[in-house]
Structure formats: C-alpha cells, structure tokens
Amino acid sequence: MEDKKKNVSIISNCYGCGVCALACGKKIIDICINKDGFYEPIIRSESLCISCGLCLSVCSFYNKGLSVINSVKASYASWSLTPEIRYKCSSGGIGYEVSKILLSEGYYVCGVKYNINKERVEHYIATRIEDLEESIGSKYLQSYTFDAFRKIQIDRDNKYLVIGTPCQIDSFRRLAKLTKQEKRFVFLDFFCHGVPSILSWKKYLVLIGMEKEKLEYVSWRNKAWGWHDSWAVTIDYKNELNKEYCEQKSYVSRLSKGDIFYSLFLGGFCDNPACIKHCKYKYDQSAADIRIGDLWGKTYKRDQKGVSALVCNTSIGCEIISKLKKNCFLSEHSFATVAEGQMKKNAKKAYFSNLAWRMLKSTKVYPLAYWKILLRIEYLLKVPQLLGMRFKNVVQRIISINR
Numbered sequence: 001m002e003d004k005k006k007n008v009s010i011i012s013n014c015y016g017c018g019v020c021a022l023a024c025g026k027k028i029i030d031i032c033i034n035k036d037g038f039y040e041p042i043i044r045s046e047s048l049c050i051s052c053g054l055c056l057s058v059c060s061f062y063n064k065g066l067s068v069i070n071s072v073k074a075s076y077a078s079w080s081l082t083p084e085i086r087y088k089c090s091s092g093g094i095g096y097e098v099s100k101i102l103l104s105e106g107y108y109v110c111g112v113k114y115n116i117n118k119e120r121v122e123h124y125i126a127t128r129i130e131d132l133e134e135s136i137g138s139k140y141l142q143s144y145t146f147d148a149f150r151k152i153q154i155d156r157d158n159k160y161l162v163i164g165t166p167c168q169i170d171s172f173r174r175l176a177k178l179t180k181q182e183k184r185f186v187f188l189d190f191f192c193h194g195v196p197s198i199l200s201w202k203k204y205l206v207l208i209g210m211e212k213e214k215l216e217y218v219s220w221r222n223k224a225w226g227w228h229d230s231w232a233v234t235i236d237y238k239n240e241l242n243k244e245y246c247e248q249k250s251y252v253s254r255l256s257k258g259d260i261f262y263s264l265f266l267g268g269f270c271d272n273p274a275c276i277k278h279c280k281y282k283y284d285q286s287a288a289d290i291r292i293g294d295l296w297g298k299t300y301k302r303d304q305k306g307v308s309a310l311v312c313n314t315s316i317g318c319e320i321i322s323k324l325k326k327n328c329f330l331s332e333h334s335f336a337t338v339a340e341g342q343m344k345k346n347a348k349k350a351y352f353s354n355l356a357w358r359m360l361k362s363t364k365v366y367p368l369a370y371w372k373i374l375l376r377i378e379y380l381l382k383v384p385q386l387l388g389m390r391f392k393n394v395v396q397r398i399i400s401i402n403r
Contacts, residue, residue, distance in 0.1 A: 006051040008041045011062055013273045016040050017164075018145040019171035020055035022153050023178070029055060031146045036357070037197030038272050039142055058178060060170035061274060066287045067173040070313035075338040077295050077331045078310040078324070090138040090221035090230065091294040092308030095163065095188065097328050098290065098320060099132050102161045102186060110152055110162045111135035112143050114218050120198070123148035123164070135163075138221045140265060142195040142272065143168075156181070163188045165195070166281030167274075169288045186316060189286055191293035191309065191342040194275030196265040199360045204261040207368050208251060213237040222252070226304035227294075231255035231262050260368065263375050268347050269356040276349055283344045284335060289317035296341025299333065309338045352378050 008020045008029065016039030021029040028044045043049060056062050079092030086093045099109045109126040113134035121141040125148055126132050145168060152160055153175075162172055162185055169189040176182040205211045217236040225232065235251040255262040264270050281287075295309040310330070312318040324330060350356065352374055359366050359374075 005043075005046055005049045006053045006056065007043055007049050008055045008059065008062075009043050009046070010056075011059070012040070013038075014040055014059070014061040015165075015167035015171070015274050015278075016142055016272070017060060017168040017171040018149060019058050019060075019168070019175050021146055022149055023054040023058045023175055025052065025054065026050065031144070033198065035361070036273075037199035037202075037270075037360075038195070039144065054178070058171055058174040060167045060174065060287075061278065063174070066280070066285065067170050067177060068287050070286055070288075072284050072311055072313060072335045073315075073318055074312045074321070075333060075335045076310040076321070077300060077329075077333055077338065078308045079306060079329050081327055081329060086306055087223060088136050089306065090223075091227070091292075092306045092329075094308035094310050094324070094328060095190075095292050096132060096136060097324055098188060098292075099126070099135070099161060099163070100129055100327075101320065101323050103127075103129055103132075107159045107161050107186065109135075110148055110160055110164075112139055112163065114139055114141075116215050116218070119202075119215075120144055125151055137219050140196065140220045140261075141198060141201055156184075159184050159186075161186045161188060165189060165192050166286055166288070167279070169286075170281070173287050186290075186320065187288040188290045188292065189281075189288035190291060191283075191339070192275075192279075192281060193266065193343060194271045194279065194347050196261075197270045197272070197360065200261060200264050200270040203360050203365075204264075206365055207260060207371070208253070210235060210237060210251065213239060216248075223304075223306060225254065227306040228301070228304060229254065229256050230306075231259070231266075233259060233261060258372065258375075260371050260375075264356060264371075266347075267375065267378065268350040269353050269378075270360060271347055271349075276346055279346045282346065283339060283342060284311075286311075286313055289314040290320065293339075293342060295338055297337065298340065299337055309342070311335065311338060350378055351381050 018031045020041050021031050026048050028048050030042045030044050031039050032042050034040045078094045080086045080097050085096055113124050115122050121139040122144040166189045169187045176185055215237050219234040221230045222232040222234040223230045232254040239249050253259040291311040293309040295307040300307045312321050
C-alpha cells in the first residue's frame with residue numbers, strides 16, 4: 001500500500017492559521033471554510049504533492065511546543081494618553097500605540113479588520129497611521145490570513161509588525177525562521193479565549209434581523225457603558241426603505257443583557273475544537289515579542305476607561321515598550337497581577353454544544369426564544385459547579401485570614 005503523502009491532509013480540525021499554504025512550494029493548498037464554519041487547509045491536487053513536509057514543519061497545530069521558548073521579562077498596566085484612542089479601543093489602546101510607533105520607524109503593520117463587503121474578519125496591511133483605524137477594536141471571529149500573509153511573504157524589502165492570535169503568530173514565526181527572515185518581523189499576540197464558528201455570527205445576524213441589511217460598521221467591544229460592561233455588539237446599518245431615502249440605524253446588544261452571540265461563544269457552544277482541546281498558548285505561553293489584552297482583576301476594577309495588559313517576552317519587545325512612555329501610561333506589575341483575569345486553561349465544551357451545533361447548521365431558523373431556553377438550561381446544569389467553586393473560594397479566604 002502506498003504511504004500517505006506527507007502533508008496537512010493528515011490533520012483535521014486544526015487552528016486554521018493558513019501559514020501552511022504559504023510554505024507550500026507547489027501552491028496546491030487552499031484555505032477554505034469547513035462544514036463547521038472554521039478555516040482549514042485543503043490539498044487541491046494530491047498528485048502534485050512531493051511530500052516535502054514544509055507545510056507540516058510550519059504548522060503550530062502539528063508540532064508540539066512553541067517555535068521559540070519565551071519567558072516573561074516584564075509586564076505592565078498600560079493605556080494610551082490620547083483619550084480618543086483609549087475610548088475607541090477595546091481595552092487601553094496599547095496595540096494601536098505599538099503599531100503607531102513601528103509605522104513611524106518604517107515598519108508596515110499586518111493587523112486585522114472586519115471586511116463589511118465580504119462579511120468576514122481578515123488580516124490586512126497598514127502602511128499609514130490612517131490605515132490603523134480599521135484595526136481598532138476586538139473582532140471575535142476567526143480571521144482569514146492568506147492574502148495578507150502572502151503579500152508579506154512576497155515583499156522582502158520591508159519590515160513588518162505582525163499581529164494575530166497566538167497560534168497564527170507561532171506558525172508565522174516558524175515560517176520566518178525556516179526562510180531566515182525572522183529579523184524582518186516584530187510579533188504581537190494577545191490573550192486568547194478561542195474563536196467561535198462563523199456560523200454563529202451568520203445565524204446571529206438572522207436572529208436579530210440583520211441578514212438583509214447593509215452593514216456599515218461592526219464593533220464587538222463598545223465601551224459606551226464602561227469598560228467592565230464592554231461585552232457589547234454594536235452594528236451600524238442602513239435600512240434601504242426606497243431608492244430616494246436611506247435611513248441610518250444602529251443595533252446594540254450586551255452580554256450583561258443576555259446577548260446570544262456572546263453567550264454561545266463564551267459559553268463553549270460553538271468554539272473551534274482545536275481551541276478547546278489543543279490550545280497551548282494560555283496565560284504565559286507565547287511565541288510573540290509582545291502580548292497584550294485586557295487587564296481584568298482587582299487592581300483596576302474601578303477603572304471604566306479601559307486598561308491594557310502589556311507583556312514583554314523578548315529583548316525586542318522590551319525595546320519597543322520602552323518607546324511607549326511618551327504617549328502611554330505604563331505601570332509595572334507582576335505578571336500574576338497583569339494576567340489575573342486571563343484564562344489559565346482551555347475553555348470547556350458546553351453540555352448542550354451538540355444541540356447548539358445542530359441548530360446552527362440547520363436551514364431552519366429557530367426563534368430567539370429557543371436559544372434562550374437552551375442557554376438557561378445550560379446555566380442551571382452548571383449551578384452546582386458554580387456554587388461549589390464559590391464555597392471553595394470562601395473556605396480559602398477563611399483559611400488565609402486565620403493564618
């Protein structure tokens with residue numbers, strides 16, 4: 001029996017970072033949406049594969065461990081001193097400020113935006129400060145990387161700041177090391193929960209009556225109600241009533257008010273299986289020079305304007321962070337303080353995840369009430385576990401007081 005080709009066809013349900021398609025010398029790997037709504041590589045023509053194994057060598061899902069062994073060198077609470085930037089960004093605007101500094105030093109920035117026309121999150125290249133506007137704010141969907149990453153691969157004349165999820169950055173660094181181009185890049189990732197299926201977003205738009213509207217702007221983290229209640233989806237759209245009149249409208253929904261998209265995503269109903277089972281990038285595990293995120297926790301619990309967690313993992317990262325002092329507030333803390341509210345373990349699959357998947361994949365549109373019932377039953381099943389955790393926390397506090 002002929003051996004299987006040595007390529008990414010031997011893996012499934014991967015991170016979907018798309019870097020394998022860049023590594024392929026034969027250009028026979030396409031990055032496509034699978035039946036569950038996640039990106040995955042597809043070999044277009046197995047007969048053309050020469051089993052070189054390059055696609056697997058850059059795959060962060062296939063390879064154990066990280067592309068580099070980093071350790072936290074310093075960690076900070078931080079935010080932009082420009083009020084408009086701090087307000088627009090999901091946390092404190094520190095990702096924007098890092099991008100701005102590197103643009104001023106001749107770097108290009110590979111960031112992430114929501115493409116309204118294609119209805120997808122995707123990486124893109126920013127060459128001017130004005131281009132960074134589209135990258136502001138969190139995008140809680142898996143991003144399509146190939147087009148932007150391919151442009152970077154072809155362009156050998158410029159330096160880049162590459163921003164992405166930890167798995168995307170780990171794979172891209174593997175490729176940069178393989179091609180001996182690592183010195184051209186600065187890598188920035190973030191504390192990552194995981195990614196939900198694009199099916200959940202498309203079904204969400206149907207449930208809220210937006211599937212036929214002309215979307216103008218989407219924000220997944222609006223701080224109009226304060227930073228700690230910023231789990232809000234805000235959608236600006238045009239309701240085309242007739243050819244002569246087009247009404248501008250907005251839709252707003254918050255997690256604290258039971259938003260369905262956030263409840264499904266953060267509840268473990270529709271996350272990428274790789275994020276739940278195989279993520280190796282939680283807490284302090286990063287292949288990036290800099291890691292950012294929200295600084296949740298006790299230290300800044302009264303702050304409503306947004307505080308960024310800022311972590312330096314390499315000497316390059318520390319050098320860049322030192323340049324932030326002119327335009328940003330920086331206060332050094334222990335990593336435990338900076339990452340207090342971040343996940344140490346992978347998200348867990350919801351009890352009724354399989355039922356939610358059937359509802360997401362169905363051509364039938366289940367009413368909003370059905371989804372709310374599903375979420376309520378899921379919550380009731382978790383009550384004993386939540387009560388147990390609270391009891392354990394109370395006991396630990398009593399013990400610590402009596403010591």
